[in-house]
Amino acid sequence: xxxxxGRQFDTVSRRNFxxxxxxxxxxxxxxxxxxxxxxxxxxxxxxxxxxxxxxxxxxxxSTDSDQLSGQVIIKGSxxxxxxxxxxxxxxxxxxxxxxxxxxxxxxxGGFQNHFCxxxxxxxxxxxxxxxxxxxxxxxNGVEPVExxxxxxxxxxxxxxxxxxxxxxTPAELSQIWRDGGADMWSDVRDxxxxxxxxxxxxxxxxxxxxxxxxxxxxxxxxxTADHQPTEEDETIVRGIxxxxxxxxxxxxxxYASNPEQVKALEIDGGQGCTPPGLDTAKDGSYxxxxxxxxxxxxxxxxREEVYEFMRFYLENAETDTVSEIGYVPSSAEQRDQxxxxxxxxxxx
Amino acid sequence: MAAPEGxxxxxxxxxxxxxxxxxxxxxxxxxxxxxxLVAVLILLLFVAADAFRPFSAxxxxxxxxxxxxVVPVLGLAGYYYLSDEPAGEVAYATxxxxxxxxxxxxxxxxxxxxxxTIIELFATVLAAGLALAAxxxxxxxRRKAALERLGVMILAPTVAIFGVPPAEVVTLxxxxxxxxxxxxxxxxxxxxxxxxxxxxxxLPADWILLVLSLTLPVxxxxxxxxxxxxxxxxxxxxxxxxxxxxxxxxxxxxxLTGLGAEGxxxxxxxxxxxxxxYVEGVLRRREGVAGLVFPVVLVGGVLLxxxxxxxxxxAAPDPWLDPxxxxxxxxxxxxxxxxxxxxxxxxxxxxxxxxxxxxxxxGAAIYLExxxxxxxxxxxxxxxxxxxxxxxAGVPSVVYGLLGLALFIRVVNFPTGTVIVGALxxxxxxxxxxxxxAQEAIRAVPDSHRQASYGMGAxxxxxxxxxxLPQALPGILTGTILALGRxxxxxxxxxxxxxxxxxxxxxxxxxxxxxxxxxQILTWSSEFxxxxxxxxxxxxxxxLVAVLIxxxxxxxxxxxxxQREA
Numbered sequence: 010x011x012x013x014x015g016r017q018f019d020t021v022s023r024r025n026f027x028x029x030x031x032x033x034x035x036x037x038x039x040x041x042x043x044x045x046x047x048x049x050x051x052x053x054x055x056x057x058x059x060x061x062x063x064x065x066x067x068x069x070x071s072t073d074s075d076q077l078s079g080q081v082i083i084k085g086s087x088x089x090x091x092x093x094x095x096x097x098x099x100x101x102x103x104x105x106x107x108x109x110x111x112x113x114x115x116x117x118g119g120f121q122n123h124f125c126x127x128x129x130x131x132x133x134x135x136x137x138x139x140x141x142x143x144x145x146x147x148x149n150g151v152e153p154v155e156x157x158x159x160x161x162x163x164x165x166x167x168x169x170x171x172x173x174x175x176x177x178t179p180a181e182l183s184q185i186w187r188d189g190g191a192d193m194w195s196d197v198r199d200x201x202x203x204x205x206x207x208x209x210x211x212x213x214x215x216x217x218x219x220x221x222x223x224x225x226x227x228x229x230x231x232x233t234a235d236h237q238p239t240e241e242d243e244t245i246v247r248g249i250x251x252x253x254x255x256x257x258x259x260x261x262x263x264y265a266s267n268p269e270q271v272k273a274l275e276i277d278g279g280q281g282c283t284p285p286g287l288d289t290a291k292d293g294s295y296x297x298x299x300x301x302x303x304x305x306x307x308x309x310x311x312r313e314e315v316y317e318f319m320r321f322y323l324e325n326a327e328t329d330t331v332s333e334i335g336y337v338p339s340s341a342e343q344r345d346q347x348x349x350x351x352x353x354x355x356x357x
Numbered sequence: 358m359a360a361p362e363g364x365x366x367x368x369x370x371x372x373x374x375x376x377x378x379x380x381x382x383x384x385x386x387x388x389x390x391x392x393x394l395v396a397v398l399i400l401l402l403f404v405a406a407d408a409f410r411p412f413s414a415x416x417x418x419x420x421x422x423x424x425x426x427v428v429p430v431l432g433l434a435g436y437y438y439l440s441d442e443p444a445g446e447v448a449y450a451t452x453x454x455x456x457x458x459x460x461x462x463x464x465x466x467x468x469x470x471x472x473x474t475i476i477e478l479f480a481t482v483l484a485a486g487l488a489l490a491a492x493x494x495x496x497x498x499r500r501k502a503a504l505e506r507l508g509v510m511i512l513a514p515t516v517a518i519f520g521v522p523p524a525e526v527v528t529l530x531x532x533x534x535x536x537x538x539x540x541x542x543x544x545x546x547x548x549x550x551x552x553x554x555x556x557x558x559x560l561p562a563d564w565i566l567l568v569l570s571l572t573l574p575v576x577x578x579x580x581x582x583x584x585x586x587x588x589x590x591x592x593x594x595x596x597x598x599x600x601x602x603x604x605x606x607x608x609x610x611x612x613l614t615g616l617g618a619e620g621x622x623x624x625x626x627x628x629x630x631x632x633x634x635y636v637e638g639v640l641r642r643r644e645g646v647a648g649l650v651f652p653v654v655l656v657g658g659v660l661l662x663x664x665x666x667x668x669x670x671x672a673a674p675d676p677w678l679d680p681x682x683x684x685x686x687x688x689x690x691x692x693x694x695x696x697x698x699x700x701x702x703x704x705x706x707x708x709x710x711x712x713x714x715x716x717x718x719x720g721a722a723i724y725l726e727x728x729x730x731x732x733x734x735x736x737x738x739x740x741x742x743x744x745x746x747x748x749x750a751g752v753p754s755v756v757y758g759l760l761g762l763a764l765f766i767r768v769v770n771f772p773t774g775t776v777i778v779g780a781l782x783x784x785x786x787x788x789x790x791x792x793x794x795a796q797e798a799i800r801a802v803p804d805s806h807r808q809a810s811y812g813m814g815a816x817x818x819x820x821x822x823x824x825x826l827p828q829a830l831p832g833i834l835t836g837t838i839l840a841l842g843r844x845x846x847x848x849x850x851x852x853x854x855x856x857x858x859x860x861x862x863x864x865x866x867x868x869x870x871x872x873x874x875x876x877q878i879l880t881w882s883s884e885f886x887x888x889x890x891x892x893x894x895x896x897x898x899x900x901l902v903a904v905l906i907x908x909x910x911x912x913x914x915x916x917x918x919x920q921r922e923a
Contacts, residue, residue, distance in 0.1 A: 095689050
């Protein structure tokens with residue numbers, strides 16, 4: 010830069026010197042300046058010093074889709090988590106300013122602790138919402154809107170070395186998993202060994218637990234408490250793998266990624282033994298096929314970023330992305346139905 | 358081991374003291390120590406092997422670097438160890454200073470990129486500088502007016518940086534008034550210098566702002582050191598000029614090195630001036646000059662190795678922990694997964710914890726040790742409080758998570774899963790630890806020093822401020838930073854206050870949804886793809902441990918510095 014121009018210009022007239030350095034300085038400075046962008050400079054400050062902080066989620070939705078910003082908070086089922094997380098990642102590639110966060114808290118845990126108190130926008134659920142949860146939500150002014158996005162083949166798995174069993178009936182499963190049911194394998198069938206069950210399953214905050222209790226164990230019976238409950242499906246797989254008498258259940262996606270670690274049982278629902286899989290769940294021949302849902306809060310759907318994300322989610326729930334994760338995508342008919350519902354609720 | 362046993366030993370034993378018990382005790386202690394250390398070491402080795410995957414490289418790659426880097430470095434280290442110890446110290450410092458500088462630069466980048474903008478930094482530094490100048494000027498012009506100076510010392514920085522009253526206070530007041538239906542409470546305020554600067558329509562380019570607000574103060578500090586050491590103002594100014602010139606060269610050098618102009622300014626500011634000052638000292642003292650060869654050999658070995666590996670076509674290892682991992686956001690594909698938002702979140706949480714907990718904890722400790730009554734009914738109450746603080750330090754972290762959930766989310770109504778809520782919940786967890794360690798440090802100051810101070814006619818405030826605190830500070834800081842080390846790894850409170858498993862946008866403010874490193878690691882541990890659980894998880898753990906080690910190293914450096922001064 011020219012500031013350090015010294016006294017050697019003595020022979021040049023003072024006016025010429027000033028003119029020359031002034032012009033050169035102006036040019037140099039022009040290259041070193043920037044326009045100050047207000048929005049950029051203040052962004053962090055506003056949210057930091059806002060003090061109130063009561064509705065930081067409400068902020069930034071705008072109509073221009075490229076400038077879409079704000080946040081979408083998803084909680085709920087660990088079964089739906091991989092689907093939601095994948096769509097969150099894909100959506101954020103298109104809208105990098107929208108912060109879509111996904112958490113796996115179990116369907117019931119998500120409804121009770123986050124969605125119904127109004128602290129999350131969307132809740133994943135591997136079972137339909139319960140009456141009591143709807144009441145809790147509406148007492149807080151939250152109206153849940155149901156969307157069925159995929160279906161899953163609930164998978165019952167045993168240890169790879171359990172060569173005595175390949176196929177069970179729902180009645181036998183009920184006997185094993187009900188409170189006060191069978192303790193030993195031999196209690197269920199005589200040709201099974203005299204070993205005590207080691208059961209691994211989801212915790213009672215999970216929608217998978219609720220669906221299994223309701224549909225397989227039976228509505229009047231209770232799920233056994235004598236099992237290792239966990240929200241981490243990976244832990245269930247590990248438990249079964251390490252215990253010769255182990256048995257447990259989880260979403261098909263978790264089996265699809267660990268097919269050599271455990272053995273999935275076929276289920277005989279009266280029409281012969283059917284293995285779990287995407288095709289058997291789709292054609293309805295697998296007795297433990299179940300729908301997966303997401304619930305969006307009606308007031309959250311009024312926000313631009315939540316609406317855009319939901320539309321993205323519902324459109325893509327019909328594509329191969331879902332089957333790559335290990336679930337059955339929704340049908341084209343269902344997708345259209347969902348989108349129509351979304352438009353109607355969001356008032357567009 | 359000596360074991361005086363047997364028939365002859367009885368007579369001998371009456372004269373000699375038996376050492377069997379002592380030796381056995383020593384051996385057991387040694388075994389316990391080594392068992393713990395070896396277990397931890399093996400675990401860390403496993404994790405590091407998963408994170409860096411050294412065996413995925415060509416054997417030739419390893420051989421080349423063994424010859425160009427490991428052998429010379431080990432040889433040099435052996436030489437220093439055996440025959441030139443001062444040089445070894447110099448070698449250690451010259452290799453370490455740039456590393457620590459680069460880490461500080463990294464922290465600075467996180468702060469500048471995510472938390473405040475460069476313009477904000479510039480405006481704040483400028484305003485603070487002018488406020489300091491005003492105080493200094495006042496001190497020079499009106500030497501005697503102590504009370505007036507107190508006013509200036511409080512007012513000048515407040516007006517310059519925050520305005521009167523501060524914008525945050527205005528927002529809070531108006532918000533509270535609005536909630537109560539009182540309308541807008543504060544309508545006019547004096548705009549701060551910082552805000553004025555930020556309102557300027559045109560400002561110098563970012564890299565110039567960085568040179569002005571970062572390089573100038575840092576290099577100025579080191580320049581002062583040089584000037585004092587050499588007793589020459591000119592040398593100090595020359596040092597400052599040199600440092601600024603090197604930083605300004607970033608306009609050309611930055612793009613060449615791939616750092617960009619701003620990156621160069623930050624990196625060079627934090628590494629080169631401290632290194633230059635240290636090397637200058639070594640050369641002036643002429644002690645351990647041979648140690649200066651070490652960094653040359655280190656860098657030369659790396660460069661030579663890189664050239665050879667490329668020439669010979671050996672494949673490098675493909676580690677999980679690479680720069681991309683640090684800078685990427687979490688992903689469903691293990692190869693793309695990164696830890697950046699969680700890293701930023703953790704750093705920001707540390708900022709909140711330090712700001713919120715350190716003053717409270719140290720203040721409580723000072724009160725309990727120096728002011729609180731120790732006898733009578735009040736003394737009993739104080740003892741009860743102290744016992745409770747001690748017990749609180751042992752309460753499980755998940756309980757603090759519940760406390761945070763109840764207090765900050767349900768009562769104060771902070772949004773769930775934000776940086777501030779997570780930080781405050783974890784902050785409560787380490788508060789008792791900070792109080793107890795600060796108490797211990799204050800208690801360790803000999804009472805005779807206090808008595809001497811009182812004997813000189815000093816007041817209690819003067820004694821605490823000038824005698825007790827300076828001596829206790831190293832201990833207080835060590836305890837606090839060790840507590841922060843615990844805080845950065847806590848997971849349970851974060852789960853309870855709803856920090857999400859998957860966050861892909863680094864928080865920009867303290868009220869933004871946050872991620873944190875331990876929470877992110879927990880997420881990876883339950884992914885069903887094995888690559889997440891073995892590779893990505895290990896890389897995350899190594900990152901977390903690295904941050905922890907840096908924090909503890911800082912604690913040691915700070916402690917040593919103050920201990921030397923005290």
